[in-house]
Amino acid sequence: MKAEIIETGVEPQRAIREGVRVLGEGLAVAIPTETVYGLAADATRADAISRIYETKGRPRFNPLISHVCDIAMAERYAVFDPVSRQLAEAFWPGPLTIILPLKPDSIIHSLATAGLDTVGLRCPAGFANELIRAFDRPLAAPSANTSGKVSPTSARHVMDDLGSKIPLILDGGASKVGVESTIVRVDPETGTILLLRPGGLAAEEIARAAGRGITRRAGPAAIIEAPGMLASHYAPGAAVRLDATAIEPGEALIRFAGATITGMEHAAIVLDLSSSGDLAEAAANLFDYLKRADASGAAHIAVSAIPDEGLGEAINDRLARAAAPRDGSHEEETDNG
Template sequence: MTADIIDISRHREKALRLACAVLAEGFPVVIPTETVYGLAADATNPAAITRIYETKGRPRFNPLICHMADLAMAERYAIFDPISRMLGEMFWPGPLTLILPLRSDSGIHSLATAGLDTVGIRLPKGFAADLIRAFGKPLAAPSANTSGKVSPTSALHVAEDLGEKLKLIVDGGAAAVGVESTILRVENGAIRLLRPGGVAAEEIEKATGLPVIRPEGPAAIIEAPGMLASHYAPGAAVRINADHVERGEVLIRLGSVQVKGSEFATAIFDLSPSGDLAEAAANLFDTLKRADATGAARIAVTPVPDHGLGEAINDRLARAAAPRE
């Protein structure tokens, strides 16, 4: 089986019809979102959810984010405290996921939540929201890539990785944000950051007037996607915060910085020649894939400022560079 690819810039209504048909059969569909491309399936159908895990080779203890069409739909599946509701009203639709208690009658299958009594909920923009509305059920949708590897920001990335395992890929062009959603959990009136992402923590603090509490050390339990120590990894080893280049390495830099030994680099890529962190985030995964495609054994990445979207970029790079099992 090789996936059909349909471009929504020319065939949007057809893409909606075909995607709904595949979802109704209990199979996953690849959809574009503003963050990365998602491998979406009916969150209430255990067979469909199982196919997500099998297609990705994803550990079943790693929960999935469930995507909703609007806040009213989300409230039918999860319980919102006042702060979580405020966050949803401020940042949805967009690259924010909230971890919320499941309603007892939600219908979201326990395979999607990895057996937890909570669920990660996000409201995406554009085609994804239209598809959920047309299908009428929430869609569980992790990134559409082999588990642990670099996330896809284009339909081509997905086709090269998983194309032979899929029925349909919906092509919506390059993902605008380029990194996954920020994941938050509100507990006892405090906002905890479980994964930095497309909404900067500083932006959340400014909007709410509340501090965002960062984790201290590695997570003891997996309560949201993206918390595995080794994740987002290319085939090559990744060396972060590099101040020099070793012979045969590929260099990824930010802001056209001059790096000692760059003449020894197999290739040089720049996440953003101007140093713009939003541009760097949008280019991160594609650049890692391009660097990996050179065949070099190691990728050296220069330091990235740890503020704004730089926090999400550094999170992904640290996981890409982590020791692999």
């Protein structure tokens, strides 16, 4: 089997029609979102969610984000506290996932929530939103790649990795944000916002919209309550090392803002996430450049320092997970979203 590719910009109605049809059969479909490409399936069906896990080789204890088309759909399945609603109204559709308590009668399947009594909900923009509205059910959608590997930001990335395992790839062009969604959970009693995973929406923007600060988790989580919380993640085949100031001959180099790195003239490949120092551009290029550096054949990928502010927080989070030790037990995958 080889996946069919339909370009959403060229044949939008056919893309919607075929997407709804394949999803209705309980199969997984690769869909474009503004963050990364997602491997989507009906979040209310155990068989559909199982196909996501099987296709990705994903640990089943890790929850999946469920994608909705608006707040009204989200309210069918989860309960909003005032601060969470404020955030949804400010940033949906967009790259923000909110962890919310499930309603007792929610039909989102427990396989999608890993048995938790909460669910991560996101409202994506663009074509994905239109597809969910037409399907009229939430879509569970981690990123469309083999578990633990680099997330895809184009239909070609998906085809190269999963093209023989899924029936349909909906091609919406390059992902505009390029890193997964930011994940937060609000304490309904205190209104405290906990940042579970930095992502495509800067924490500073969330704090500004909510009129309150953001609390960051100290140390590793004992319970996996959202995607992207395990140590080793987003990993290319080559070993990754961070904050490089010099490289050895034959290493691949990913730099930022035109940084001069000792020995870079002997690199297998030199890629600049953003020569102008634009963190949004760097985020959009991150996963594609990791793939390109990996494809150079280098055994090691050296990455220069990235400012740890704004979207740089999300970039550094992904790079730290890509560089983490890989013992097999820590490999997992993130949400799309």
